[in-house]
Amino acid sequence: MQHEYLARAERIMQRIQQLAAISEDAHGVTRTFGTPAFLEGRALVQRWLQAAGLPTRVDGIGNLRARLQSRHPAAKTFVLASHIDTVVNAGKFDGPLGVLMGLDLLERLVEQQADLPFHIELIAFSDEEGVRFHTTYLGSKVVAGSFDTALLARPDAAGITLAQALETMGADATKIPADAIPAAEWLGYFEMHIEQGPVLWERNVPVALVTAIAGQQRVELIFRGMAGHAGTVPMAMRQDALCAAAEFVLTAEQFAQAHGRGLVATVGKLAVSYSASNVIPGEVTCSLDLRSPSQAQLADAARALQGFAEGLAAHRAVALTWTLVQQTAPVACDAALNTLLAQAIAESGHEAIPLVSGAGHDAVPVSAVAPATMLFIRCYKGISHNPLEDVELGDLAAAIEVADRFIQLKMKDTTTSC
Incomplete structure (x- = not known):
């Protein structure tokens, strides 16, 4: 057999x-x-x-x-x-x-x-x-x-x-x-x-x-700052959309590591609009994929990360668009x-x-x-x-x-x- x-x-x-x-x-x-x-x-x-x-x-x-x-x-x-x-x-x-x-x-x-x-x-x-x-x-x-x-x-x-x-x-x-x-x-x-x-x-x-x-939640985030010349805009006066996105990416990872119990968070896509080595990024689009076997944990994580993203956008003087693309319950x-x-x-x-x-x-x-x-x-x-x-x-x-x-x-x- x-x-x-x-x-x-x-x-x-x-x-x-x-x-x-x-x-x-x-x-x-x-x-x-x-x-x-x-x-x-x-x-x-x-x-x-x-x-x-x-x-x-x-x-x-x-x-x-x-x-x-x-x-x-x-x-x-x-x-x-x-x-x-x-x-x-x-x-x-x-x-x-x-x-x-x-x-x-x-x-x-x-x-x-x-x-x-x-x-x-x-x-x-x-x-x-x-x-x-x-x-x-x-x-x-x-x-x-x-x-x-x-x-x-x-x-x-x-x-x-x-x-x-x-x-x-x-x-x-x-x-x-x-x-x-x-x-x-x-x-x-x-x-x-x-x-x-x-x-x-x-x-x-x-x-x-x-x-x-x-369960899953998939979100699209767009950070909009101000593009500028990499050599002429002082660091303290920049509205760098990529720096805002980078901070969010690391925070999403740290959040999932800290809360555990099956929660995972992934940023798998990152797109810099009109990117060039000598241009301060003015617009960045990224994804967020959240997953958990607990519906309550999934919802709490989404709320917490959206709140963080809004806070860092305000701190860095960039605009944020948070769009829920898809969600499924466990x-x-x-x-x-x-x-x-x-x-x-x-x-x-x-x-x-x-x-x-x-x-x-x-x-x-x-x-x-x-x-x-x-x-x-x-x-x-x-x-x-x-x-x-x-x-x-x-x-x-x-x-x-x-x-x-x-x-x-x-x-x-x-x-x-x-």
Whole structure:
């Protein structure tokens, strides 16, 4: 049996490599939403799905969807999903691994001619990372029925709106409302994903049970001072926007370190307008990414850091614009599904380590309408969003066994419930 899991893991790895070869650049893996590389990658995954005998379709937001139909007329839908878009200069596994593991599971069920007590829909979400339009979870929000149609007018950096991008992709945005799975038809949601953290790597354990997903706030800050000549404006008379931003960056780090308990704060983007070596920076835009498993802590941190930013802007005589770009509340995974997943992990011979995910996942919007659970898979040193991202074959084989057992347990549980 172990040989079978290793053989399946090798096939998934081969597909991971093939998909990773499709990229917007030659140095890492970049497939942002709606680009030619994204479309080529999605078409490759669609061919694999069709070769497995699965009917497929592309919905109004560009999600790729395949369905294994139950013969039971009152059956509900159990969704396996992850995303196939990437950040810029990404690794190979974040997102696509879950999709290709889902494909492997369906291939196995087709081979077994399993009598499913529920429909299984495999979804390759088109946009989870939110790189192009700064809108995470576009794909899963459509499926969950929470997509905001006002987003269709949002432009990317080139001025192309989401609606225009969808038209270029051949997607029909008018069908988006009908693409949601009604809440009454959901049975559950299962996402397989690399951990993107070092816990499993350090403990040398292949899988973990996700108990919750941290909440997030993403903010854009713009500091506006006065540009001036670097050689003629005295230091005491400057309104240096970059110095204000730099002070904020370090304070955000210090704040998170001091308050702990799962709180993390990151400034990942910093843009100096009209920058030159001999010009005092007059305008600086930066990002703030706050995350915590506690909604109260998240809100308190945002208020404290906004207050600090306003104070330092006043002290340095610069203007400040603080714009909340996105926020999501912490999400707890479903207790009943987690019980089954923990059982599958234990039956596979592994410790069921509970972990809170600091990274966001498509399970967040889906959890508003359906029970959701996640399986984490060990990745090399916990590295993610980086070309060094990697998964060992043995860990993948172990995860396949757990996923197999989990689906079988869910089938038995659903049959018993009926």
